[in-house]
Amino acid sequence: MAKNQNAKDIKNINQQLKQQTAHVDDKGVFVFSEPLTIAELANALNVSIVDIIKYFMKQGKLYNQNYLLNEELMSEVCLEFGFDFKKTKSVTYENILETVEFDDKPEQMITRPPVVTIMGHVDHGKTTLLDTIRNSKITNQEHGGITQHIGAYQVKTNENKLITFIDTPGHEAFTEMRARGSKITDIVILVVAADDGVMPQTKEAIDHAKAANVEIIVFVNKMDKPEIKTDRVLSELSALGLTSEEWGGDTIFVYGSALKHEGIDKLLEAILIVSEVKELKANPNRFANGTVIESHYDKNIGSICTLLVQGGTLKVKDIIVAGAIRGRIKKMTNDLAREVTEALPSAVVQVLGFESAPTPGEPFVVFNDEKLAKKISSARQLQNDYKSQQEKQISLGNIVQEASSGKLKQINIILKADTQGSLQALTQALNKINVQDIQVKLVRASVGGISESDVTLAVASNSVIYGFNVRPNNIVRDAAKDAGIEIRLHNIIYKVTEELEKAAKGLLEPEYEEKVLGQARVVRLFHYSKVGTIAGCLVVDGVINRNNKARVLRDDVVIYDGEINTLRHEKNDIKTAKKGFECGLTIKNYNDLKENDIIEAYAIEMVQNNG
Template sequence: MNVMSSVMSSVMRGAQRLSLAPPALLRSCSSPSFLCPARSPAALLTCPINRKYASKLFKDQKKQKVKSKVDKQEVEIRSRMTVAALAEAMNRDFDHVVEALLNTSVDLDSLELDSVLEEKWIKEVVTRSGMKFRWANLSEKKERPNRDIHRRPPADPSHLVPRPPVVTIMGHVDHGKTTLLDSLRKSQIVSTEAGGITQHIGAFLVQLPSGEKITFLDTPGHAAFSSIRARGTNATDIVILVVAADDGVMNQTVESIQHARRAAVPMIVAVNKCDKPQADPQRVKQELLAHNVVCEEFGGDVQAIHISALKGDNLLALAEATVTLAEVLELKAEPTGLVEGIVIESRTDKGKGPVTTAIVQRGTLKRGCVLVAGKSWGKVRFLFDENGKVVTEAGPSSAVEVVGWKELPSAGDVILEVESEQRAREAVEWRMYEEEQQKLQEEQSVIELKQKVHLEEYRRERAELAHLSWKQRRSALYQVNKTRFSLRTSERTERERLSLPLIIKGDVDGSVEAILNILDTYDAQQQCEMDVVHFGIGDVSENDVNMAETFRGSIYGFNVGASSSVRQLATKRGVPLHLHSVIYKLVDQLKDELSSKLPALLSEKVVGEATVLAMFDVTVGKKKVPVAGCRVHKGQLDRRLKFRLIRGRDAIWEGSLATLKQHKDDVQTVRTGMDCGLSVDGDFSFRAGDVIVCFEELDSPQATSWDPGF
């Protein structure tokens, strides 16, 4: 009967909880409803309907238990998982993993998102979370098919036709490279450049009076644009090295020679500014000998042409020398088939979108061609020459602006034509996937290295503390971490201020690349950290201001603008906005801002010195105060400043004076040759012969030691 009562009690509770018996059926039951507390448990069994629903209740409860076991979440794990990877696999956050590892031997204080967990702790976290795990079968992972594209094989010699040479003009800044092109094209390129110096790479087609065509690349000579000069030599057939006859071989002259030699490109030396009275072309050619550039008159194979780019003297001879060298090189290309080329420069145009300046190296570029460059692709909508005129096609060695890119390629990317847009997407997706995999491998290597270093430090500290008692070990650990534990909020804030987040905006990809290369020369060990949080191409936008405000950083723009609304927003939010059109002025501004972030240097200025002649006590109230009788022998003593007591060679006290008297009067200063009495706070005794130094602490601004090299 007890068993029956227990069963029926369970039935009643279950029925009340799950409402198994609908009200209509209960009303049709011959016995009163089992929900009525007046009925006994035995009466419930006499009702067939209640027996039916009691049976259904037990079956549903059994199914529910089975279902709860089946629905248990399954987590795919693998060896050496990081905390972040495990949390993602479990669909939980970092705190959940930490809570699951409580009361274990895992050092939770050093646990971070990139910390690698041991196998047993991975299993423990999953189990404690009420989940079950299964090992990932890495052998079943299918490799993604390589869908990249590459250059075509070399063309059949019978399909090759002569092409114009691509000539790069290189040299030191202000040696007349752009003026030379200006004279060849009868244009005004120089007037468009800020500060009279070239800060971009340009591509221009020049047709000589004899009918020959030459594609010239103009590269910057400033030290900041080394990467642009290197890119120019990689896309060229001939290098014209411009050296000023009055200036000689300079730093960027030597660098240009090295770029040409690495690219295995022949050179022609153009000795410029020969019209100046102080010009010495012979000295220039002799200086070039030191860099293994041997001109023809010294028995070498390098042509040297004396010119004056400003007056146009002897330019025809330079052009003929270029054409002659091109004929010797027998430059040819295949004008048919899929296009191949290289991105010389890239920028974002408000009306055109992403635009690239490209040199066609193979095939004929036309409207409608589908191109892939780096991790970008596009369908050619328009082609423009260097004068902004629309062209229908561009053959080998042609320099054109290409419009139609989905994303902006990077300068230096190889351009390859594909059959369809689908093929272009596949190639770009593969390249992005490959880059992602490479980053994952690099990050994994960094994580493993950090774990190794951390483990070595942990073992070393454990070994050093192994022989100590528990109390000694706790004291030693406190001393090791004392700086971190005792750091006040104000000090932490001060340390956080010693960083300069930057947002870099440039007009073209090459300019941004040059600025980033300059910033890479900044030593990470400098007192103020410099971090580029964002860089891009185009004018400064409101998003840039919002990001700078979030990171408390500054915006630097090179050859870009900012609308009045953006400037007002930056001023309102206190975001420094610096716009420059000359590279060295941008760098100078950046150095000044870095210097302003550095803490001031504390220096001392000695104001006066005095010697203790005698000691005596003065009664103040009921207390005797030791007083030192002194004579000032240098400068003056100022009570408002700080003092230092020197005994022998040691400084044994430093602080402020309690009193400074002359005769019986309290005074602020005592000058040279005067006697005085002074006392200090605390129980301190002077001796005859001690030297009292009065000094002033001064804060002097600190300048960054960063030297970008120009």
């Protein structure tokens, strides 16, 4: 029976792959679906590799036959050699993990356990709730087997039904998986402390859950505390779009205490109700597919990887590809550290057998065909190398291009401001923008400095980050640069709305752009009546020049904007202080400096927008 199913699965996959071959159809149109090397394109068009290389040489481009051409370059070659062209969607070695369709028949589908992630503010009891659920729902017989943590576990409810809990290390990790296209979670449990209410990380959790488009159940924790503020919690969450059923909304609220083991059964019951409505089903009788939850490399054992099975049944000895990494499963263990030979849909297991550690969030598929698995992993690795060089920037320049071509329908913005008043004024102004049915959507709007979490969310939601009187530090700036996320910085409200309206119209003009030159941290202060306050600084990034424009940042919020007046090293005037250099400086007309303030030097340069 198993052999017959294997044969059917391999035949199904190969049939889908056969549809992807790049070719010239009977009307002389070149049909393709993925980037091709010059050699592959020459073969498909039946033209000389040398002739294609010569074509690019005339343009000053020195490419060899293994150079991977993007869609634009392929279309150029087609037109040069007299072919029309058409891109189609199909299953290829490069995209098969995301696009393969399994022949799942209705009669083969069974109800699977829901997959749940717990999120919320750091002090509101997420970890306590996870531990309480796990410890209260694992029998004494099972407790002896708990010797490891694999990032997830399954519990059995009083109704004898299973629920899978994913223990992500933070909201950023949750959204990084979403950014890679992985939908691992069916339900998010939002933990909010009854004595504290909505906090910054509560808002973050809601943003991330909504970006992933998953159901949210609110667990109001710490109901055992003497000073609880449930009405305040209900009101604050309602303002964020989560209105409880008792207030006429459609969000399930459960009240309890993770520490006192109160409300746990009601929470599990609510999870089962939501999952029943969602009709979560999967076919266990085929090759397995799913998502990588965690992975790391142990020099004594090799690559250790935690997998969430989302369809099919994963078995020992299966040949598997995750991302661009392939392997053969040698061993599987569950969250009780017990060795298992198979894992059904919604199960999470730790496996050995990958050649190297795949990236968390990557999809995996079992193929049980060594040659096919090798072709797929090689093709995906080549594509990854290409994508890293051709990564699309998420910027206003791209928005202008899309607006001009009529493709743009919505501009996603993450807005960070220095005060609640500024935030409210900006939010109201941005919500009024509607140009030719193009709207501005605020994916996140909050007070405080721009963080790495903002960058991660921007990747997942294709957003541009706007900072109003706040600035990213050098770590955040580097993360945004690596991720291709643009950060726009302003201190005048109408400039923000004017810029976005022009972007929506496709009319963004050449502009002046700020370039951060360097940052220095205030280590010590010296006060002199004739001079004012001298800041003893350590340059932590870039270069500080005398007479640079400069701003003072305190907790990533702009306190003052002016210019550097003097720059000295010991008793000598200097022109420049580089990273790692100690210096003393004064800010023109400003003396209210404090230790650990950041002095950020910058210049204003005119740039030509690429729209």
